Amino acid sequence: xxxxxxxxxxxxxxxxxxxxxxxxxxxxxxxxxxxxxxxxxxxxxxxxxxxxxxxxxxxxxxxxxxxxxxxxxxxxxxxxxxxxxxxxxxxxxxxxxxxxxxxxxxxxxxxxxxxxxxxxxxxxxxxxxxxxxxxxxxxxxxxxxxxxxxxxxxxxxxxxxxxxxxxxxxxxxxxxxxxxxxxxxxxxxxxxxxxxxxxxxxxxxxxxxxxxxxxxxxxxxxxxxxxxxxxxxxxxxxxxxxxxxxxxxxxxxxxxxxxxxxxxxxxxxxxxxxxxxxxxxxxxxxxxxxxxxxxxxxxxxxxxxxxxxxxxxxxxxxxxxxxxxxxxxxxxxxxxxxxxxxxxxxxxxxxxxxxxxxxxxxxxxxxxxxxxxxxxxxxxxxxxxxxxxxxxxxxxxxxxxxxxxxxxxxxxxxxxx
Numbered sequence: 001x002x003x004x005x006x007x008x009x010x011x012x013x014x015x016x017x018x019x020x021x022x023x024x025x026x027x028x029x030x031x032x033x034x035x036x037x038x039x040x041x042x043x044x045x046x047x048x049x050x051x052x053x054x055x056x057x058x059x060x061x062x063x064x065x066x067x068x069x070x071x072x073x074x075x076x077x078x079x080x081x082x083x084x085x086x087x088x089x090x091x092x093x094x095x096x097x098x099x100x101x102x103x104x105x106x107x108x109x110x111x112x113x114x115x116x117x118x119x120x121x122x123x124x125x126x127x128x129x130x131x132x133x134x135x136x137x138x139x140x141x142x143x144x145x146x147x148x149x150x151x152x153x154x155x156x157x158x159x160x161x162x163x164x165x166x167x168x169x170x171x172x173x174x175x176x177x178x179x180x181x182x183x184x185x186x187x188x189x190x191x192x193x194x195x196x197x198x199x200x201x202x203x204x205x206x207x208x209x210x211x212x213x214x215x216x217x218x219x220x221x222x223x224x225x226x227x228x229x230x231x232x233x234x235x236x237x238x239x240x241x242x243x244x245x246x247x248x249x250x251x252x253x254x255x256x257x258x259x260x261x262x263x264x265x266x267x268x269x270x271x272x273x274x275x276x277x278x279x280x281x282x283x284x285x286x287x288x289x290x291x292x293x294x295x296x297x298x299x300x301x302x303x304x305x306x307x308x309x310x311x312x313x314x315x316x317x318x319x320x321x322x323x324x325x326x327x328x329x330x331x332x333x334x335x336x337x338x339x340x341x342x343x344x345x346x347x348x349x350x351x352x353x354x355x356x357x358x359x360x361x362x363x364x365x366x367x368x369x370x371x372x373x374x375x376x377x378x379x380x381x382x383x384x385x386x387x388x389x390x391x392x393x394x395x396x397x398x399x400x401x402x403x404x405x406x407x408x409x410x411x412x413x414x415x416x417x
Contacts, residue, residue, distance in 0.1 A: 003385065003406055004281030006313030010366070012385040014276075014402070022404045023266045023301070023411050028259075030240025034078040037244045042082055042231060045247025046255055051083065051162075051229055055090035058228065060159030063087060063097045066181045067118070067164050070109045071290050073239055073283055074166050076118050079231060083162060099128045100154055102185025105192060105346050106320075129154065133189040143220050145213070147195060150188025151225055163222075163230045167245070167256040169264050169412045171296040171353070172199035174209040177232045178253030179218035182225050189346060191221075197344035203353060204299070209257060222249055234259045237280065237407050268301050268413040273400040274392055275302045276385065277408035278311040284409040285312035287319030288369075288377065292350055294408030299357045301403050301413035307362045307395065309388040310379070311408075314367045322347025327376045333358035354378070364388045 002009045031037045042051040049057070065083065068074045087097060099118070101108070108130035114123050122128075137150040138157075155161060163181035170176045184192040198214050209215060227249045234243040234256055242263070245256040277298035279285035284294070291312035298308045318324045326348045330336045333355035340352040357363065358378035365379040366388060374381035382388040392400065405411055 001404065003276075003278035003311050004285075005278065005311060005366075006285060006315060006368075007282045009281075010311065010385050012389055014389050018400060018402050020270075020272050020401045020403055021268065022406065023268065023413060025237055025263050025266065025407055025411050027236050028242040028263060030236060030238070030242060031244075034075065034241045035082065037241060038078050038231070039082045041244040041246040042086060042229075045229070045252065046245060047248030047251035048229065050086075051246070052086040052090055054229055055087055055092060055160065058160050059090075060092065061096060062158050063092055063160045063162065064100055064155050064158035065097065065162045065164065066100050066102050066155065066185060068166070069101050069103045069106055070113050070117060071106060071283060071286065072166055072176065073235075074117070074164065075233070075235070075239065075241060076122075076164075078241065079164055079233065080118065080122060083164075083231060094126055097126055098154060098158075099126055100152060100186055101128060101130045102181050103131050103133075104184040104187070105133050105189060131186045133187065133192065137188045140224055143217055143224070145194070145217050145220075147191060147217060149183075149221050149224060150191045151182065151221075152186035155182075155186050155225060160228050161226060163227055163232075163249075165230075165232050167232050167234050167253065167260045168410060169260065169297075171293055172196075172202050172206065173214045173218065174206060174212050175215075175257045175260060177256065178230060178249060179215065179222040181222070181230075182227065183218045183221035187221065193344060193346045195221075196346060196349055199349060200340055200344065200352065203296075203356065219250060232256050234263070236263070237410060264410050264412060265414050266411045268403065268415050271301055271303045271415055272306065272403050273303060273396060274307045274309065274402035275405060276309045276311070276389070276402055277405040280407050280409045282313070285314060285367075287316040288312070288314050288354075288367075289319040289323060289350055291409070292353055294405070295357055295363070296353060297408050297412050298405055299361065300415070301405070302361060304360050307364065307392055308357070309364045309366065309382075309385060309392070311366045311385055314369055317369065318373070320347045320350065323350045326351035327354075330355065333378045364391065
């Protein structure tokens, strides 16, 4: 068997009788002509007028297009040209358009990464700015939850706001995309922190999407800011565009989640002793912060007291200072569980997510991280997947069953009971 690891692959052998299931997404083929699919979607959107008509009617002096950062692979070579074509046809000039990179609390990336994501021509001809969660924010008042909504000033000041993104499973918001472009994408740190604090009660037991308080607050925030048009896509594991949804913030996004759910929520008959999970290669395993999603998904498929073999290259390390500090400060995983309940802190939430798995299961990490760093994650370092499987064989005296999750950041096991 092979699993993606960074930009390469790792191979291993295992007795097939031990493998209960290999959990793969119910893949849909990519559309034949992605560019045409994007153009068609913005000409015939869901729940709103075509983008060209919206732009002509609003006649904006300033347009903001919110785009993803490097941690969320998005085929902007297809997405952005049709949007810009319609805006320009509506009479909007290049210097009236600003791209805001929705980093949330993530660090900005490099100029080279910008060119790789958005293309050299666009980067050289349009204004691209990184969101800063601690500066240049506007207070838009309280949300119904009591959360104070601070949002990027450029977004608030825009006459027209367009958001873009990818709709994939998310471990506590239900799905990415849509409303997440605003909160957390371009929101203030305290606003994000208040919103994400609910994950402590939700993790491992998510309510239906339409009742998820994290997601509902994100919608309220996006509606308060005023999103005029969204363009979101659903991609398969090869990052091909399977479905394009455009138009109304809620109607279009929910239509996309239906497709994403059918692809990535994978039925599992029963939980197993062991899970072998790959985050899915670069950029999903660029660092532990991103690769954590795969661990969470594997947790859904393993029994209490089970073992998770977590495969993630993590060439950029842990990736976030608060998260790193929490992991180094804790003596045992329970310390982070107690700490997050006393005071929720962004960055600490990832430490909590990993620690709550480590409280109940053994984690074996196959990565580029050294042994000391691996141990701060309450994981056992192994140099190869094969070494981890050999360890599991001995641990269970050969009497165990396992699931294999090659697309661990994407596939969510859904157990009947």
